[in-house]
Amino acid sequence: MKIHRFFTVTAIAIIVCMGLTPAWADTGDSTRSIGTCLNHDLDGWDVLDFEISADGAWVVYRADDYAHSGLQAIYSVPVDRSAAPVTLFAQTAGATLGFHDYQITADSTRVVVYGDLDTDGEDELYSRAVDGSGSPVKLNDPLGGWSVLDFELSADGAWVVYRTDDYGSGLNAIYSVPADRHLAPVTLFEQTGGAALGFHEYRITKDSSRVVVYGDLDTNDEDELYSRPIDAVSGAVKLNHDLEGWSVLDFELSDNGSRVVYRTDDYGSGLEAIYSALADGHGEPSNLFAQFQGAALGFHEYRITADSLWVVVYGDLETDGVDELYSRRIDGVLWSFKLNHSLGGWSVLDFELSDEGHWVVFRANDYGSGLDAIYSTQANITMSSETLFEQTGGAALGFHEYRITPDSSRVIVRGDLEVDSVDELFCRNINGTGPQVKLNHDLQGWSVLDFEICPDGCFVAFHTDDFAHSGLEALYSVPTDRSSAPASLWTQTGGASMQLEEYQVEADSVRVLYRGDLRTDGEIELFLSGIVLFWDGFESGNLAGWSVSVGG
Template sequence: MRTIQKKNCRWWTLLIMLIPLALITACGGGGGSDVVDGSDPGDGGIEEGEYVIFLANQDENAPEDYNLYLANSQNPETLTKLNPPGAAVHGDVIQMAFSPDGAYAVYLADQESNGIYELYLVDMASPGTPVKLNGTLVSGGRVDDFTFSPDSSRVAYRADQDTAGVNELYLAAVASPGTSVKINSALPDLGDVEDFSFSPDSSMVAYMADQDTDEHNELYLVDLAAPETSDKLNGALVADGDVLEFAFNPGSYSVVYRADQDRDRVFELYTVDIVTPGTSVKLNSSLVEGGDIADFLISRDGIVFYRADQDIDGTYEVYAVTTPGSSLKLNSPLSAGESVTKFILNYNGSAMAYRADQDIDGVHEIYYVTGGAITKINKPLVAGRTTGDFAFSPDGTLVGYIADQDTDDVYELYTVDLTELVWGSTKRNTLLVADREITDFQFRPDSQGIIYRADHDTKGVYELYSASLSTPGTAYRLNSPLPAGGQVRRDFSFHPDSTLVAYRADQENYSVDELYYVDITSPGDVFKLNSTLATGIKIVNYQVSPDGKQVVYCADQDMNAVFELYLLDITRPGTSVKLSGALVADGDVSYDGFKFSPDSSRVAYYADQDTDEVYELYLVDTATPGTSVKLNSALVADGDVSTDAIAFSPDGKHMVYRADQDTDQVYELYLVDLTAPGASVKLNSPRVAGGDILGSAFSPDGSQVVYRADQDIDEMDELYLVDVSTPGTSTKINSALAADADITRFVISPDGRRIAYRADHDTDEVFELYLTDMSTPGTSVKLNSALTIGGNVYSSGFTFSPDGSQVLYRADQDIDGTVELYLVDLTAPGTSAKLNSALVADGDVSSHGLSFSHDSSHVVYCADQDTDDIYEIYSVSVASPGVSTKLNQPLAEGSEVYMHGVSPDSITVSFVTHQEIDDTPLGELYLVRQDDPGNAIRLNIPRTGTAPYLYIEAFSFVPGEVFYTYH
């Protein structure tokens, strides 16, 4: 039986934004708002309080949906969902298998709830009408693997069905779908079932689990007539030993397994009779020092073959077990550094094929072994060429393999007739051009044909083809036409009758994998096996308008993986309108490339709206959603607007952006009057060859733009000032830099008079902090105190106080490698005070969330100040440097603060904690008053179990910066 599987390793960034709302009326109004945890959002209004808008996968029954929620600090853990439900299909089929008798197919999909994967059974006599096979799952539970019994009557599956986050083993009969029984024995806290397999006679299941000792997998056997009662099969393991893999002997009477049973990290091969569990016998011969068993196979008649560096450490060869502890080497002699990388057996174990760099070091070729004779079966390969995957045909007469045998880097499909080796190999695919490849193939069960996956017709678009064995070089496509970006996945499978092929593809909706089958005699005539999959939404970023009344968010709300902008009114939860203009096929709005205008009336965004993969700048009025204008001028071929420098002027009349508008890959700075979209002017002065504009900012009054560029000397980044009334004429602000010096970052003071910047101004690669007055360009003064040898001021974290009188910065100023927090008064440059309290050994102040209170009286910072590698938040008065107060409550074991921010009134601090529970990430959002440290309230709804994951990765007060946290 072949299993189709895709690993479900999705994760998306989570954005949290904290906003103060003085009064929100009619919060419960609007169509379709959801109140979570039984809240009534109010009749006629919500009382005054602090409100938080946050973006989370809060619904544990749809853990891949990311929604916007409104929380009230006066009523924490009671949320109102702001956005409407997603209309886009988000579910996926991630695993599939036919029953051995071909009567059924089973697949694993989030068919009913986005991110909750369950098992579905399809009668092949009536495809498209599946029934759920697994039992009822606990909230947040999911199925993650399964296998059919050899007699096709039952399915074993692994799921956290009874306890979220605890994977156990269940059995369901195809005759009674929806009813299951647990078959593993009781697990300890944090224990999990790993791999599992039916015995060949279908009466037993062997499984690996850390059932007796957490984090140490051992091998167990359960008789299906007595579920939940298992025997440990493996012998006693050495301390820290584990069983890594196992397989039943075809007779069902014994199990072979690989483990570091006798010596830790030395993996060997053992067999155990199921009637004498715990009494195992080592199969392999003695290993050289450093040697290990890499993998093994068992032939139909019970002979065990294995691959190991048994004789020369690092040189892997193939052996057959003759008697326990004795083996016979099957490959030709290899030199040091050469290895067998894979081996396979034919259907009855009478022949073997292996791949090795046996003749030319680094050139892997395929060899056929039968009756003691070893024959290379591919055509000779030159250096730089190689073979890929290979397989026997089911009847054992052919070997198929992938190789760039004829043309370098063009991987094609060949077969060798083992009954006529003298004739060499035959190419099976039709002609492939340069840069195309075949990635996978499979023989028909009756050995009369072959199918393969290749980007045959369009580069990078992988589809499924059927090739005849009687007419070499003739193949035809099996799948239906794919949408833009669509792919057939690598895990296709033949039905046992040899005529039907099942495959997964996003054939109807981009990025939505569904399950299809096709008869190879009717290519392109495709049928879907699954029924309609779950809808969902993934919001990836959002912003609140400066007036606090609206939210714009970026989501694939209408079509999976197509990201557009939507606008909602905070007082009307549950309704939104599409804000961005119509997109070209494959177009998207950039998740981090949109901004509100200062007056909240317009939104600028960055998208490949008109031409796929050409990113440009657009403006839309919130009063006329869906109708946008392009702001940038025409771009040169391959030109793009960059997302990292789009900004409104403070009066909202202009925008500045960075683009390679005139010359590809040469980024310059442009200004556009919003009353004349599409007619921009270049702001920067002419550049030296190779020069680029790297970043910019408006002055607070909007009359000038400061930018960083290697304008005069290539690779020397300096600061320039340009008046928006005289574009193209700039003035250098910084004083002269030493050879090879650079300015890496700058900030403008709140009053617009001064600029602080970081540079290795005086000594190459020693970065310090400087201040220049914009009224006297070309002169600067050093702000930081003297640095210890090896010390530097860090780029992230330096900022002016809100009143503009001081500058905060991070540096390893006193101890090289220990990053601490310093404050310098601009009336006394060069004389700074350390703000943080004494740090524990190896402690540091983080750049995450470092911020002044809005009245400039306090600084809040994150540091592993008390315990190394456990980050917490502290507040310190600028009047009492070195005396800090911890703000967060005592943290759970393994938890730490990942991000924080200060409210506009400087009274409260919001922060995010993160911990891993049995490898499951769990984030939570809190609010604490600075005058009541240690008494934080949780705002999000806590998870009921350890799964599914909950990410909280960024937040900000409004107005304010968005802080991002990365796990």
């Protein structure tokens, strides 16, 4: 059952404002300081990592008997801990390879894993229902001495695409198969004798219709770009133009599935160019950005906006030794625009795109002084850039990280903005209106290590560390508009031998999951807490299991 944020926040406000201490808020229960433990009794094993399903209902985690057998197992558990964990995949004595990767399908129904489950020294691919029903299904056909290298899941949850490798010859092949294997795998791309280069990268288009790959398929020592329908109903098509000795370096896919943007490189001159092509191979590619003789720097990064209309790139396009920021329509019908203001000797370091596709936020750096500044503008250049955050003389630390909230309304940054050698967390409206707001509480010598933004953009979970003294850590949450003070989700106490390893906010923005040695027993486990208040299990129709946490 999902708890609506309005109900959650209202319940807290009523309880706190009335000054009541509910019977279930047992302050003497020390386990409430670490939340609800999701994993089973590990008996000396450790939780290595975890994934949350897209619907927010399930957590899948991997455990490892590192100190003894080296075996691994993968489990699933409801995120509300309404049922005990179930074993999805377990290795037995004799396994020589671990589980290298596992993912939950986008429809939250199955878990796909690749590794040595058969304990025969061969990496293979399996899937199983996320609730543990049924048996594991082997997705690949007999490999004949080849091994699975990696895999991708389609956005509709229906398909698995995987790459295999023959270590002897170095050849690669790429296959697709339904996630439940109701159909046998089909070959999408296959190298033959003579190929000097493998398949470097492959991806499924966002509409789940095609697979795009770049590598040496023609066995001519030239990396090129190809696509094919995911069900292999028709043949592969080459997407790139005649490269004339250049090679494809990498590519990006538009969110609507229609276009592929790719970067090429001339190893002789070091020059680069960026092109756009239709994913189905129709028409000729459009040259979006091209460097000319004299460029000292390449294109460091390029991305497609979420509305699939614009390509944003930063690098040395004007061949003046300064990295700047540009955008252009993905179909090439308009000229490119420079997005940044006159930098005065500074350079663009990196950029972020908003989820609705309109905003570009970028960071600039003055190499001489080491100062940083963060700006916002729009991909279609309908406004000049706005200064969001700016360091001044005396800052000992730069801006380490910044992100746009999923609702595209604010920018959150972590760094030394107040030039006091303490990394803190700040927020500002993305259009530059309103003041900068400090999100964290008085850290008293601690520093913010990292942060995660809720999918709905309303809250931020952040991780702090008393690095200089005790080495202890803590986890907090705070509204992105700082309408209330931070709340403590978890705090380490003296005796903890390991730190917080990982944390994630689930899809419905109600809960935070985190992994670490929270019981101070040297065992890494998996725990759950509410983003606003501690969550120890909700029962329909009442507030049993909830306890209020008020931060300062």
